[in-house]
Amino acid sequence: MLRAARDRITAGDLDLPMNAVAKAAGVGVGTVYRHFPTRQVLLESLAAEHFTRLVATADRAAAAPDVAAGVTDLLRSALESQRVDPALALVLARPDAACPETVELGRALTAAVNRLLERARAAGVIRPGITAADIQALLCGLRRAVEVGGDTTTDRYLDVLVRGLRADAG
Known part of the structure; x- marks a missing residue:
């Protein structure tokens, strides 16, 4: 099935x-x-493997010696994960989850992203006020933008996002 x-x-x-x-x-x-x-349970079951990998990537990014590289690596990986697995993109775009496993993965992802963002803010890498929810929403939008713009836009759009997150962007 x-x-x-x-x-x-x-x-x-x-x-x-x-x-x-x-x-x-x-x-x-x-x-x-x-x-x-439900359809949502099916989608979450389909997305579980990539969601688990994304959490591991976020954990590695949060512990990366170069926090700026960690932010960029996580954004790139999260975008690619959503592009490879449309079920993951659909699951990440929803504010709620149907399965307890998905709820736990969501909590783990948010915790890892928050750790990364705290380090990035402390290092002056990203602007204050950026939250894990902001990152999630921006990545969902970026995935759609790349889908519309084509594969050749991935690096350019990621660069725009990273530059927009930077503390000196304003």
Whole structure:
């Protein structure tokens, strides 16, 4: 079922109808609903692996000796993770989660990003007031901008974001 759902979402079917997933998986729709009671639960199950990797990346960035490089590395990795896994992008764009595991991953990600931001503010790397929620919203928007602008815009748009976050940007 997860493979069928992943194939559909990779092909651009972000609506992910449960009956279509069931048909592609060769099971009844009731079987899908028994394992994934809602579309959101299915999306979170699809995103779990990349979400876990993103948390690990945020932890590494928060501990990086060069805090500026840590910020840039996290932004680049988070953008790429969302581009590679549309389910992750959809999960990160929602303010709430359906699964306890996703809630915990969200908390861990926020904690790691907050540690990174505290270090970055203390080092004068980013402007005061930038929060983990700001970073999340900006990355969701940046992912969409790169999607519209094409792969060649990734580095340019990341550069614009990083420069805009800098303490001396204003």
